Amino acid sequence: MTTLLGAFVLGSPDPPALADFYRALLGWEEAERSPAWVRLRAPERDRPGLSFQLETDHTPPVWPQRPGVQQMQAHLDLQVDDLEAETKRACALGATLEDHQPQEDVRVLRDPHGHPFCLFLPGA
Structure with a gap:
């Protein structure tokens, strides 16, 4: 199988x-x-x-997670070659950059409907 x-x-x-x-x-x-x-x-x-x-009835999750509210069940990790340029491009397309960024070589964003996704550099 x-x-x-x-x-x-x-x-x-x-x-x-x-x-x-x-x-x-x-x-x-x-x-x-x-x-x-x-x-x-x-x-x-x-x-x-x-x-x-x-x-x-879609309810976007909170980021970072907190008890008692809708938590993220999954997210997309998207590898990019240029973190700054691709973050700007994603935002120009309608994404929003989150205030809380857990790593220097990763950017947490939200798509236009509130799903978190990450842009990251190779090796991150």
């Missing part, structure tokens, strides 16, 4: 809008789209992908 990761899925109140953000950030292609579901794929392969599903 073979088990492969098909996609990582993010909940969103607007899956097409969030998919557009990540498509621009990653340079990936759209594989399928509906108002409630969008799947992106890397240009050179179909899977694993990054998908977005409709969650009308």
Whole structure:
């Protein structure tokens, strides 16, 4: 039996809008789209992908975590060659930079719907 990761899925109140953000950030292609579901794929392969599903009651997690509030269940780690330039580009696309940064060679940001993600340099 073979088990492969098909996609990582993010909940969103607007899956097409969030998919557009990540498509621009990653340079990936759209594989399928509906108002409630969008799947992106890397240009050179179909899977694993990054998908977005409709969650009308989506509540973004807090960062850093605190007891008694919505905590982060997962996040994306995205390797970049130029941390400063890619942080600026992500923010220009609609991301926000978090105040709390745990490491010098990693940047914690939030996508337009509040999901935390990290940009990091090779070796970090």
